[in-house]
Amino acid sequence: xxxxxxxxxxxxxxxxxxxxxxxxxxxxxxxxxxxxxxxxxxxxxxxxxxxxxxxxxxxxxxxxxxxxxxxxxxxxxxxxxxxxxxxxxxxxxxxxxxxxxxxxxxxxxxxxxxxxxxxxxxxxxxxxxxxxxxxxxxxxxxxxxxxxxxxxxxxxxxxxxxxxxxxxxxxxxxxxxxxxxxxxxxxxxxxxxxxxxxxxxxxxxxxxxxxxxxxxxxxxxxxxxxxxxxxxxxxxxxxxxxxxxxxxxxxxxxxxxxxxxxxxxxxxxxxxxxxxxxxxxxxxxxxxxxxxxxxxxxxxxxxxxxxxxxxxxxxxxxxxxxxxxxxxx
Amino acid sequence: xxxxxxxxxxxxxxxxxxxxxxxxxxxxxxxxxxxxxxxxxxxxxxxxxxxxxxxxxxxxxxxxxxxxxxxxxxxxxxxxxxxxxxxxxxxxxxxxxxxxxxxxxxxxxxxxxxxxxxxxxxxxxxxxxxxxxxxxxxxxxxxxxxxxxxxxxxxxxxxxxxxxxxxxxxxxxxxxxxxxxxxxxxxxxxxxxxxxxxxxxxxxxxxxxxxxxxxxxxxxxxxxxxxxxxxxxxxxxxxxxxxxxxxxxxxxxxxxxxxxxxxxxxxxxxxxxxxxxxxxxxxxxxxxxxxxxxxxxxx
Amino acid sequence: xxxxxxxxxxxxxxxxxxxxxxxxxxxxxxxxxxxxxxxxxxxxxxxxxxxxxxxxxxxxxxxxxxxxxxxxxxxxxxxxxxxxxxxxxxxxxxxxxxxxxxxxxxxxxxxxxxxxxxxxxxxxxxxxxxxxxxxxxxxxxxxxxxxxxxxxxxxxxxxxxxxxxxxxxxxxxxxxxxxxxxxxxxxxxxxxxxxxxxxxxxxxxxxxxxxxxxxxxxxxxxxxxxxxxxxxxxxxxxxxxxxxxxxxxxxx
Numbered sequence: 001x002x003x004x005x006x007x008x009x010x011x012x013x014x015x016x017x018x019x020x021x022x023x024x025x026x027x028x029x030x031x032x033x034x035x036x037x038x039x040x041x042x043x044x045x046x047x048x049x050x051x052x053x054x055x056x057x058x059x060x061x062x063x064x065x066x067x068x069x070x071x072x073x074x075x076x077x078x079x080x081x082x083x084x085x086x087x088x089x090x091x092x093x094x095x096x097x098x099x100x101x102x103x104x105x106x107x108x109x110x111x112x113x114x115x116x117x118x119x120x121x122x123x124x125x126x127x128x129x130x131x132x133x134x135x136x137x138x139x140x141x142x143x144x145x146x147x148x149x150x151x152x153x154x155x156x157x158x159x160x161x162x163x164x165x166x167x168x169x170x171x172x173x174x175x176x177x178x179x180x181x182x183x184x185x186x187x188x189x190x191x192x193x194x195x196x197x198x199x200x201x202x203x204x205x206x207x208x209x210x211x212x213x214x215x216x217x218x219x220x221x222x223x224x225x226x227x228x229x230x231x232x233x234x235x236x237x238x239x240x241x242x243x244x245x246x247x248x249x250x251x252x253x254x255x256x257x258x259x260x261x262x263x264x265x266x267x268x269x270x271x272x273x274x275x276x277x278x279x280x281x282x283x284x285x286x287x288x289x290x291x292x293x294x295x296x297x298x299x300x301x302x303x304x305x306x307x308x309x310x311x312x313x314x315x316x317x318x319x320x321x322x323x324x325x326x327x328x329x
Numbered sequence: 330x331x332x333x334x335x336x337x338x339x340x341x342x343x344x345x346x347x348x349x350x351x352x353x354x355x356x357x358x359x360x361x362x363x364x365x366x367x368x369x370x371x372x373x374x375x376x377x378x379x380x381x382x383x384x385x386x387x388x389x390x391x392x393x394x395x396x397x398x399x400x401x402x403x404x405x406x407x408x409x410x411x412x413x414x415x416x417x418x419x420x421x422x423x424x425x426x427x428x429x430x431x432x433x434x435x436x437x438x439x440x441x442x443x444x445x446x447x448x449x450x451x452x453x454x455x456x457x458x459x460x461x462x463x464x465x466x467x468x469x470x471x472x473x474x475x476x477x478x479x480x481x482x483x484x485x486x487x488x489x490x491x492x493x494x495x496x497x498x499x500x501x502x503x504x505x506x507x508x509x510x511x512x513x514x515x516x517x518x519x520x521x522x523x524x525x526x527x528x529x530x531x532x533x534x535x536x537x538x539x540x541x542x543x544x545x546x547x548x549x550x551x552x553x554x555x556x557x558x559x560x561x562x563x564x565x566x567x568x569x570x571x572x573x574x575x576x577x578x579x580x581x582x583x584x585x586x587x588x589x590x591x592x593x594x595x596x597x598x599x600x601x602x603x604x605x606x607x608x609x610x611x612x613x614x615x616x617x618x619x620x621x622x623x624x625x626x627x628x
Numbered sequence: 629x630x631x632x633x634x635x636x637x638x639x640x641x642x643x644x645x646x647x648x649x650x651x652x653x654x655x656x657x658x659x660x661x662x663x664x665x666x667x668x669x670x671x672x673x674x675x676x677x678x679x680x681x682x683x684x685x686x687x688x689x690x691x692x693x694x695x696x697x698x699x700x701x702x703x704x705x706x707x708x709x710x711x712x713x714x715x716x717x718x719x720x721x722x723x724x725x726x727x728x729x730x731x732x733x734x735x736x737x738x739x740x741x742x743x744x745x746x747x748x749x750x751x752x753x754x755x756x757x758x759x760x761x762x763x764x765x766x767x768x769x770x771x772x773x774x775x776x777x778x779x780x781x782x783x784x785x786x787x788x789x790x791x792x793x794x795x796x797x798x799x800x801x802x803x804x805x806x807x808x809x810x811x812x813x814x815x816x817x818x819x820x821x822x823x824x825x826x827x828x829x830x831x832x833x834x835x836x837x838x839x840x841x842x843x844x845x846x847x848x849x850x851x852x853x854x855x856x857x858x859x860x861x862x863x864x865x866x867x868x869x870x871x872x873x874x875x876x877x878x879x880x
Contacts, residue, residue, distance in 0.1 A: 109582040135585060191469040198555070198579045199388050208388070222386050225396075228472055228554035228569050231579055235455065235551065242460045245469050429687070503724040506682060507786065511737035511793060512714030521736070526727045 070302045072100045076110020076123030077202050078233065079151060079251040080291055084123050086318050087310055094309075098302060107202030114294055115139050120303060122294040125151065125202030125251075142297045148310050150325040152252040152275035153207060153287040156237075156259040158244040163187045165263040165272040168286060172212050174247060177224025182245075194227040195236045195248035204229075206289050207249055249287075252276075253323035280325040291324070364599045371596035374589035380596075385557035385571065387580065387590045394597055396557045400474065400570035401601075403560050404549060407478025408485055408542045413535055415482065416489030420531075423490065424497035425519050436494060443487030451551030454480045459552055466567065472554035474570040480548045485538035492537060496530020497523060533616045540608040543574075544601065550575035573597045632658035632797070632827045633679065638693030640674060642686065649674055652693070652853045654846055661819065661828045663842035663859075665835055666874065670848040672831040676799045679829070680716040681709050697797070714741060717790030721802035721833070723782035725774035725789075730766050733774045733785055737793045756792035760784040761818050780811025787818065797827045805833035816841050835875065839863055847871045 074084050081104035088100035105113075107126055113119035115136045128136075128143050136143050155171060157163060163182065166174075173179040175194055183189045197204045213219035230236050236248040241258040252275050255261055263272035266286045279285040299307050309315050316326035371380065375392045382393035419439065423432045458479060459471030500523050508518040524531070554569025557576075577594050584591045633656040640649045649671045656662050664672040677683045678695055681702065695702050702712055714737070725733045734753040743749055753770075757763040762784040766777070774785060783803060790798060800819075804812040819828060819841055832838045838845050838859065845862040847854045847870075855862065855871045866872045873879060 105582050108584070112582075112585065131585075193470040199386070200580060200582060205388065220389070222389055222391075225384060225386075226556045226558050226569065228470065228556050229571070229579070230472075230555065231550055238455055239459075239470070239472065243463060243470055501724060503720050503722060504726060506685070506718075506720065507724055507726060507789075508736075509685065510680060510682060510713055510718040511740065511789065512710050512712075513737065513740045514710060517740055521740075522726050 068097055070098045072098070072121060072303065072306070073113070073119040074100055074102045074121040074123065074293075075105060075113045075119040076121075077107045077125040077291070078104040078197075079125045079201070079203055079253070080123040080149075082253065083149065083291075083319065083322050083324060086322060087315060090314075090318065091306060091309060095302075095305075098306070100306070106198070106200035107205075108200045111136075111143075111294065114143065114296065115141055117141070117296075120295065124292040124294055125289065126206050127290075127292065128294060143294045144297055144299065146293045146295070146299075146307055146311075147290045147327055148293050148307075149291045149316075149319045149327060150280055151289055151291050152280045152285050152325065153203060153211075153249050153289070154252045154255045154275050155247065155249050155262045155264060155287070156240050156255055157247050157262060158240055158242075159258070159260050160244045161187060161260065163262065164260075165265065167265050167268050167270075168211060168214055169267065171264070172214055172221070175207075175212050175223055175227060176221045177226070188244075190245045192247060193239075193243060193245040194224070195239055195246055196223060196227050196229055197233070197236070197250075198229045198231055203249070203251060207287075210289070211249075211287060251324075252280075255323070277320065277325050281328075288325070290327075361602070364595060364602055367592060368595035368597075368599035369592075371589065371592035374592050380593070383559045385576070387584075387593070390589065392589065392593045393557075394573075394593070394600075396559045397571055397573045397576050397597060398600065399560045400553070400557070401543060401572040401574065401604075403474050403565055403570060404477045404481060404553065404572055405539060405543045407475055407566050408481035409535075409539050411478060411482035412485035412489055412538055412542070416486045416534070416538065417493055417531060419486070420490045420493035420497060420534075421519060421524065424494045425515070425523060436491070439487050439490045441487075442483065443491070445483075447484065447545060447547040448551070450480050450483060451548045454548060454552035468567055470554065470569065472552055472569055473567050474553055474560075475566045477549045477553040477570075477572075478566070480552060481542040481545055484545055484548070485542045488538040488541055489534045492534035493527070493531045496527040496534065499530065500526045529615055533612050536608050536612045536615070540605055540612070543604055543608070546572075546574040546578045550578055555579070573601050577601075630658050631655040632697065633829075634694070634696040634699075635678075636694040636696075638678070638691075638695060640678070640683070640691050641689045643689040644687065648851050650851045654853055654856050656827070656829065657844065658827045659823060659825070660843040661823050661830060661841055662844040662846065663838035664829065664831045664846050664848055665838050666848035666854075667879065669850075671851040672848050673801055675848065676718070676801050676829060676831055679797060679799060680713045680718055681707075682713075682718065684709065714793050715795050716797045716799065717793060717795040718799040718801065719783070719786050719790055719803045721805045723779050723786055723806060725777070725782050725785050728774060729771045730774050730777065730785060731770040734789045734792045737789060741793065752792050756788040757785075759791050759818070759822065760788035761814055762788055778811070780807045780814065783807060783811065783815060784818065787815070791822075795826065797829065798822070800828065800830040802831055802833040804837065812837075847874065849874070 074088065081102065084102045088102050092098055092100060107122075107124045110119060110122035110124060111128060111132050114122035115132070116139070122143075128145065133143055155166065161182065163185065166185065170179065170185055174185075174192055175196070179185060180192055181189065182192055196207065199205075208223065209215065209217075212221055212223065228239075230239065233250050233254040236250050237254065237256060237259060240246045240248045241256075261274060263274045264286055265272040271284075273279045273285045275285045275288070280288045293307065293310075295303060295307070311327070319326045371392075380392055381395055382391070383395055384391045384393045385396055423435050423439075427435060454476055459476050461471070462468060462473070462476055462479075463471035504522050504526055505518055508522045509515075513522075549572045553572060553575065555571045555575050556569040557571040558565070558568060560566075560568070560570060577597055580590070581594055584594060633654075635652055635654045635656075638649060638652040642648060652675065664675060666672060674683065677686075679697065679702065683691075691703060697716075701707075726736060728736065731753055734756050735749050738749055738752050743752070754763060754767075757766065762781060765781060766785075769776070774782065777785060783806070787803070804815050807815065816837070819830070822828065823843075830838075830842070832842070842859045844856065845859050846856040847862065847866075847868070849870055855866060855868045857867070862871065863875060866875060
């Protein structure tokens, strides 16, 4: 207990303070998500049965036309929620007439919200899927894609673990259950406890496709059933920090000094790279991906101004501050 | 004139109360209808053999719900092993043994425990209980069914203690005096008179407490690891598992309405609903058993 | 006449200050029925419960004075209360059998006291039920729930369960207050039979009952014992004016 308390105290100043903020923020998001997810369908059902209009819908076009106040709902990827929050805060300072509400919930949730018109921007840590586009078109939505940042997925282990580097193949074998003990890859004789984000996370899907299946679309390998699916990035960091058996992965922006980040190589014989801005920019680090914002059709009006600002020098500076990798325009 | 307006007011109040009463029934029926309406299609979307298979991985359309059902059951079973003896004994202590001033402090404290948000319990679980269990029991990870059971036990205990204690307190003093007057010791009296006389209330308490644990979501989602492993033996209690509630909570947000995954999640909700319904039916059967005439007069 | 029980300068205070006893002095003779009369709240129930130390369970702030039974100080904190309670039975005002069968209600005390022999248990149960004049009515259904009996039968069952332990003293706290006249008569007739073997102290539920069955009467008023004498004296030549007023119904 004292350990945890000391850690939190240590974070209370400077940039570390934001980690605490994000921790608290995400926990409140988690509570909200839980109730909303369970109640929403029932609530909607009751509303539909009583013949009311769908009050949840929120059309940014209308807001833009109605004059002074502009309101935007930005929802999706938990990986991006901090980034989106910082962008929104800064942009609102610069443009007081704009108000942007940011929520997490996962990429899938964000895209679902875009489709159901309850969000004007969907944050996504993976590309939108064909099925989702089809469903969107059915609802009269034309998803428009914009790459707003790049993210590296860091593979993390406990600081006590002597392992320093892994190949993609080894990672795949670990997560699919073929390698079950650290001694099989030159570590101590300990069982491997695999940690992953939940299946609704874009990071989960990306890791499945790019690491476990090594990018092969015909591969049907999946996570082994005993992979722990934790509901938040903090859950993964906490468990890896405390448990010498654990291995996890998370967005580079979330990784703290408490855990050890592994160097990864594409294949045995090729060089190993640690994830950082430089290795990601130069496409050396093998587990990196684009982060997207999706809108309904070509953005216009205030929405366009906002997205342009995100891609501007100032917007991309925030990307770098939060541990993500800026995109060069 | 005044009498007439009073009559109208009375009629309005009666109608209002009637409406409230019926509306709650209406809501329950609507919810049930909705659960069935959205859950039953799962039986047609997914072949029955697949639905009751052993692998849950919805991204690849693997909808085996058996590990989830067993996961929920194993956590609840573990919680009952902890909460039932501990809760009943605490209730006995508060009702029968503790001096009055201590009982007056203990009961509100235990009831306060019931008000602890489950997300707070979850944090305690992640930060304290799980590392502790991993070290002490030498487990690969502390995020296990047993961790969930311990914390859910903590959720069930206040309910069990509070209702059991009321039941024990309601045992007429004369039962105890009659027993003591026969030269029976306090422990013998508790064991052979007081507890049997309060057994119906204690059973109700246990069922209500366990009913709370099976529906609990936040805590189990945070501490049980959520790995949909098939529990193979009793040792599965010390392995990660995934419960029905955690599955619904973490997947309902992303799922596309009307998809097989969506229907299966509602189907899981339906199973959960039937579980709690069964618990409630048992409780109401216990607590409304026809009282015998003399018990009615004298109690 | 031998004094079975001697109470000297006895005072008792509850922690909330209610229904206390002040300086009670009384010598209760053996093998007689002694009735405690007086208005409600006068301390009769509290006084009864001194003898088997049932007051230990209540919130008693302070106890002073001496209570001797057969010259043994029963207020001694070292005393074996369990043994004392086996020697001194009590029947309460409301007929409350234990939630067991008829047979078990009577055998319970014996079994707890260590009796394991089936035949002795059976004999003990039958004997106790006969003394309480209940045997004929229940012998065919000993293993029914005690709650299947009528109120009067339940009260005699409670008497039987007390008698089964073969006590020396029987305390009765308004034993017929919940019963109809027929059941009351049955209890009273049992008691008259029993006084040859037992010392009986009863808080009757009205003054008339004391007149019918008691040998001695003690009059309690507001925690004080006003007068103690034979039943004839109390009812015909009371010494104290307050006793006179109570007996003649001027207050009550």
